[in-house]
Each structure stands twice: as structure tokens, then as C-alpha cells.
Amino acid sequence: MSTSLQDVCQHLALIAPLALAESWDNVGLLVGDRASAVQNVMTCLTVTPSVVTEAVESNVDLVVTHHPVPFRPLSKITTDSLTGEMLWRLIRSGVAVYSAHTAFDSAGDGINQSWAKLLHLTSVGPIIDPEPGHELGAGRVGVLPAPTVAREVIERCVSHVNAVGPRYVGPIDRTVSRVGFACGSGGSFVAKAHRRRCELLITGEAxxxxxxxxxxxxxxxxxxxxxxxxxxxxxxxATQLGAHFPELNVWASRNETNPVHPLG
Incomplete structure (x- = not known):
């Protein structure tokens, strides 16, 4: 019996319940027929022209992207815009698109929680309290196993993902105990992290x-x-999906790269 798009969507919603997404976000199945069969699945951070080309040339049935496309409502899908052109190519090739975005950021086994686990934080909680009726909030803050120089904590995170060109604000050589994470564009978490007595906040950009x-x-x-x-x-x-659906071919995009490069 073949695996349907709906089967994969249901499992993704278990990993990152869509109710955790921010109200402004566009999450879930964005393009596709839930009844269609799925064989090839590719994950990516962002749908770009090169990712679309990889999906089409590799006969991908489903792209699981972190950043949703479309993000904002579209009145038309034409090749007059970059988003329209990418969606048109995906639709013509029968490629479905799914995004969990901020739901995956906040999930119990999501991105911010993964950072907290990397540093073995204890007493972990959200930086931003959850909405009424929700168990989890946004961001994570917790306590290091032992007070550590901020530079060492940052270097460990940078090494974990082979990040290039990290930057920092504030004291770098002081000892910290309470560390917070807000993946992606987390600058809006600064004030709330401060109220949580966070001494070091690690994010993507601000x-x-x-x-x-x-x-x-x-x-x-x-x-x-x-x-x-x-x-x-x-x-x-991609590894998680492949383990749960061994009958599927699942991989993370091989074409996707960081568009930002250091000058030196």
C-alpha cells in the first residue's frame, strides 16, 4: 500500500502541532492533493529557484520547507513574480509543499528545544508564554549545567552547525548561567528574554x-x-521522516546553501 500525502502531513503535524504556530503564520499543506501518492520527499529551509529545480529534476513529490511559500496570500499565480514562478513550476510538476515554520520552532522536539538539548539546559521554559490552551510557548531559556564563559557557549553552538561569520553584542568574556534561544529572526525576543533573566540570547539575526x-x-x-x-x-x-517512513526516499536539499557570505 502506497504512502499518501495525507499520511506524511499527519505525521508532520505530530512532530510540530500546527496549533503552536503564530497567528500570522501560514502553515500546514500549502500546495498539493492530500490523496496523492508520495515516494520522494525533500526537506529544505527555504524554497528558492535552485531548490525548485532540484525538486523537479529529482521527481520529488513533496517539499517540506521551513519557511512557507506562499507566505502571504496571493491574488494570482503567474510567472510575473518570483514566488508565482516557483509555485507554477512546482504545481506543473506535481510537487506538493508543506511548512510547519513557527510550529516547528516551538514544538517539544522542535528547533529551539534542540538548541536547549545541545547545551544540556535544565529548568527549560519558553521565553514567550504560550497562548491560552497551549502547552508550549516561543523560544527557550534554561540554566547551563555549570556557569560558563559566554564566548565558549557561543563557540559550541557555532561549531555544532559550522556557522560562518557569527557576531555578538554585549559582554563576551563574562560567565553566564541562563541562556536563551530564538532561532531565525529572534531580535524581537530581546526584551522578553531580559525579563526571563536571560544573560545570553542566541539567535540567527536581529x-x-x-x-x-x-x-x-x-x-x-x-x-x-x-x-x-x-x-x-x-x-x-529528513532523518526522522525517513525512519518513520522507510518505504520513502527522504533527503535534505543538496542544492540549498546560505545566501549570505563573509567578505574575507
Whole structure:
């Protein structure tokens, strides 16, 4: 008996319950026929032209992307825009698209929780409290097994994902105990992390003014890159899906790369 798109969607919703997604997000099955059969599944961080080409040339049936496409409602799907062109190619080739995005960020076995596990944090909780009726909130903050110099904590995270060009704000050589994570664009978490007594917040990127905010709080803010803070989880998700559906061919995109490069 073949595996249907609905079968895979249901399992993805167990890994990252869609109710955890932010209200502004666009999650779940975004393109596709739930009754269709699935054989080849590819995960990625973001759907780009090169990822679309890989999907089409590899006869992919389902792309599981972290960042949703479309993200905002479209009034038309034409090749006049980049998003429209990518969607048109995917639809013509019968490629479905699924995204869990912020639901996966916040899930019990999601991206921020993975960072907390990497550092063996204890007393782990959300940076932002969950909505009424939800068990989990956004971001994670917890206590290190032993007080550690902030630089060493950051270097361990950078090494884990082979991040290039990390940056930081605030004191780097002080000892910290309470560490927070907000994958992706986590600058908006700064004030709430400060209220959680977070001494070091690790995220992908933040705006200039969010960096100033962290500095004013005396907080250390590590910017390891949006791509690096999340892409590793899509590789892990591919492994998880492959283990649960051994009859499927599942892999993380081989064409996807970080679009941001250091000058030197």
C-alpha cells in the first residue's frame, strides 16, 4: 500500500502541532492533493529557484520547507513574480509543499528545544508564554549545567552547525548561567528574554535597534546567522521522516546553501 500525502502531513503535524504556530503564520499543506501518492520527499529551509529545480529534476513529490511559500496570500499565480514562478513550476510538476515554520520552532522536539538539548539546559521554559490552551510557548531559556564563559557557549553552538561569520553584542568574556534561544529572526525576543533573566540570547539575526536594546540591558546577544540557526533541523527532520517512513526516499536539499557570505 502506497504512502499518501495525507499520511506524511499527519505525521508532520505530530512532530510540530500546527496549533503552536503564530497567528500570522501560514502553515500546514500549502500546495498539493492530500490523496496523492508520495515516494520522494525533500526537506529544505527555504524554497528558492535552485531548490525548485532540484525538486523537479529529482521527481520529488513533496517539499517540506521551513519557511512557507506562499507566505502571504496571493491574488494570482503567474510567472510575473518570483514566488508565482516557483509555485507554477512546482504545481506543473506535481510537487506538493508543506511548512510547519513557527510550529516547528516551538514544538517539544522542535528547533529551539534542540538548541536547549545541545547545551544540556535544565529548568527549560519558553521565553514567550504560550497562548491560552497551549502547552508550549516561543523560544527557550534554561540554566547551563555549570556557569560558563559566554564566548565558549557561543563557540559550541557555532561549531555544532559550522556557522560562518557569527557576531555578538554585549559582554563576551563574562560567565553566564541562563541562556536563551530564538532561532531565525529572534531580535524581537530581546526584551522578553531580559525579563526571563536571560544573560545570553542566541539567535540567527536581529536588527540594529534590537542589538542596541540588548546592549542597553547588559545582555550578551549572539547572532549566528538565520540559515545556520535553523537549517540543521531540516536535515534532522529528513532523518526522522525517513525512519518513520522507510518505504520513502527522504533527503535534505543538496542544492540549498546560505545566501549570505563573509567578505574575507
Amino acid at each position: 536588527t540594529f535597534h534590537q542589538c542596541l536594546e540588548a546592549e542597553s540591558f547588559g545582555m550578551t546577544l549572539a547572532l549566528i546567522g538565520h540559515y545556520y540557526s535553523e537549517r540543521f533541523a531540516m536535515e534532522r527532520l
